[in-house]
Amino acid sequence: MAAAYSIADLVVCRSGATTLSELSIMGIPAILVPLPSASNNEQYHNACYFSDNNAAVIIDDNDIDKELLSSIDRLLSNKTLLSNMKSASKNLANIEASKNISKEITDAILKRLNN
Numbered sequence: 001m002a003a004a005y006s007i008a009d010l011v012v013c014r015s016g017a018t019t020l021s022e023l024s025i026m027g028i029p030a031i032l033v034p035l036p037s038a039s040n041n042e043q044y045h046n047a048c049y050f051s052d053n054n055a056a057v058i059i060d061d062n063d064i065d066k067e068l069l070s071s072i073d074r075l076l077s078n079k080t081l082l083s084n085m086k087s088a089s090k091n092l093a094n095i096e097a098s099k100n101i102s103k104e105i106t107d108a109i110l111k112r113l114n115n
Helices: 002-007 017-026 039-052 061-076 079-091 097-114
Strands: 011-013 030-032 056-058
Touching (some): 002 017, 011 017, 017 030, 030 061, 039 056
Parallel strands (some): 011 030, 030 056
């Protein structure tokens, strides 16, 4: 995926946590189509976070036929908007996420062992 992401100006995808993490690390603007059947609606909430931070636009799964092509055209034809979305996406990246998660797990294990 890294090779594909490295040449992408815009990505159309679902909004799972791993996908959004990859997009933010690469600084890629996106059109997000949250999976409607995701438990607890987490893909919608993930997409809202990116949209609220100007890194993506959201299209509802039911509206994809009527909105996707015009959204792609609108974004790709506005280089300033696309550039701003790219910067916003990069700003959402947490490069230390894996390190922070493993520290939390290690700390929790050590705490449990010491009790």
